[in-house]
């Protein structure tokens with residue numbers, strides 16, 4: 196009893212001390228941090244206009260952009276980060292990431308069910324923290340994570356990043372994908388089928404579809420990911436319509452993975468927000484997609500990326516065959532996406548990157564998918580819009596990110612060179628600011644630099 200009283204009184208004393216000390220500590224920190232930062236550079240792409248701004252200045256106050264302009268007057272007392280001969284851009288957005296999924300290609304390619312059966316959701320969230328940092332450091336300040344995150348591991352990672360426990364991109368989390376029987380796995384024995392419910396919510400009928408959307412929202416979803424077809428089953432138009440109705444009522448966009456004519460037709464008829472992959476693209480869906488402003492998120496990449504498969508085990512003949520199969524698959528995917536682009540279908544940038552390649556970070560791989568978009572008949576500026584303002588619109592966050600404008604969150608990156616002339620400039624990232632905080636750079640070769648105290 197006495198010990199109990201003593202520990203209680205100590206706790207009270209500690210509480211009083213903390214209450215006295217903490218406000219002072221917080222205000223001391225605030226006054227030490229610069230309240231205003233001006234980021235200056237030779238050029239600026241605002242996420243929308245094809246014409247670059249020269250002698251650009253982005254004025255940042257706390258975590259928001261206060262003003263953007265050419266030769267802007269910088270108020271006294273503002274900390275200046277002069278980056279010199281670089282191009283400023285809004286933080287990039289990947290609308291199709293899998294930060295909690297990883298297939299190490301050097302070990303040979305594994306099936307999805309094998310990958311997800313080997314790691315707990317907790318381990319995968321920690322892996323996501325590593326990969327999230329890698330994509331942030333090449334300039335992706337926002338990602339939409341579209342499933343295969345275990346049971347809501349993406350929400351855990353999103354919250355950890357928000358709280359500052361780990362450094363990573365802003366995450367729009369979809370939680371478990373809604374799928375027909377079987378998820379995206381091959382045939383599993385009944386004893387192993389628990390794995391399906393770990394990664395997917397199975398839908399059989401309209402009532403379950405509505406329930407699954409509500410469950411996702413309850414679980415913390417910012418978006419609803421749907422597997423339209425899976426090699427065993429195809430969701431019906433009726434089920435997709437209910438998903439869209441319920442998700443839109445909750446202001447969540449619906450992303451549908453489709454690889455078949457039947458599933459893309461049903462998804463477009465249901466009025467979803469984006470078609471992921473679109474490996475099958477019948478002529479009759481193109482005009483409705485353009486009319487309904489449904490985004491296509493192509494994830495085919497470039498034929499050059501097939502060289503990366505050489506890191507997998509195998510003799511020379513096997514490697515040659517593998518490269519050839521890969522190139523043919525990519526060419527087929529590109530041909531489909533090119534038809535959609537030519538028909539006026541809008542594109543939002545997504546990588547679907549989930550493989551680890553020797554010598555490359557997840558950030559490097561994600562950038563490769565983005566740069567490959569030019570091969571689909573998009574101009575460089577349209578590729579950049581696909582990864583900034585258009586992506587933000589798809590994610591319904593255009594009031595906060597996706598462009599460099601007054602009032603938006605201060606997600607600003609800088610790359611060497613001019614990405615509108617050569618998209619590969621994106622590989623030369625020199626500066627990353629997310630939410631007003633500098634994550635990367637400035638580098639020494641820039642002009643006058645004052646590093647903010649973050």
Ligand SMILES: [Zn+2]
Pocket residue numbers: 291293341547
């Ligand atoms: Zn995917």
